[in-house]
Amino acid sequence: MPVPHARPITLTAAERRRLTVLAYSHTAGYQQVMRARIVCDAARGDSNAVIARRHEITVDTVRRWRDRFAEQGLAGLADRPRSGRPARFTPVQVAEVKALACQLPAETGTPLSKWTCPDLAAWVNEIEIYFSIVQRKVLTPNDFTSLDQVEDRLTAFEQRYNATARPFRWKFTPADLEDLMTRIERHEQKEQNLQQPDGCDHQPSALALGRITPEGFTT
Incomplete structure (x- = not known):
């Protein structure tokens, strides 16, 4: 199978200045810094394999951001909207719940028992169990070479888990x-x-x- 050629990258003066600043930023996120470095290296004519070895990331990661910049420019380096279930609660409902959680039960007339019922205990335990599953099935073994790989694997697991997960059967009455x-x-x-x-x-x-x-x- 023929190896696909890396797409050439040409930068304008403004793009080069912006990417250079981002590539050496100490305050920007790791992913944004790495994407800027990939594009800068690609603009110098480096191959995907060379860039991957230099930054200790996968060739697929280099190819992805190289192709996105070639197609969309700087806008292509931003994260795309995540797919998933539609929101079940409105922003107003979320804000109301957060406000309620920050108040003492006596201030709202809510009995203390409502805050320690089995439902809340079940939710806390379910969260702990989910993170345990992630640790065993996603993060082990810890053989990642970049945060992009961690993000990709977590996203793929989340989509698969949400599509197949079933409720836990609680026996704590x-x-x-x-x-x-x-x-x-x-x-x-x-x-x-x-x-x-x-x-x-x-x-x-x-x-x-x-x-x-x-x-x-x-x-």
Whole structure:
């Protein structure tokens, strides 16, 4: 199979000045700096393979940004809109939830139990489980040569995961939560009844009691 020729890059004086400043910027993001360096090197006539070795990135990454600049100029170096599910909440709803979360429950008349219900605990655990899956299936082994590779792999996994993911089956019931809270209360009461030496600022911890998992409560 014939090897495709790298597209020639020609810069105007204004484009060269802007890309040079960006390529050596200490405040711009890594990706923007790397894209500017790729285009500058390409404008000097370097091949994709040479640019890839110089910056320790893949040839595909070099080809992508070289082609985008050749087709769209500076605008081609910007990130494209991400595909995915449409937003389920309006910006106003998001702002209202954030404002509510920044207030004390007593200020809004919301019972404290609403902030510690199994639903919230389930969401927190689900987030932890998702990041655990990402760590095992996406970030391991850690053989990336650039942040572009990390971004591409994460994006591909996110799209595949969102299309195939199914809800976790939670076995931790409200009764289990009530039992856990009772045990924590007993544990704290016992700790308070124990006489502590002077200068000891030990605080009772509920972490030793166990943790919530998709399979239920474990100790």
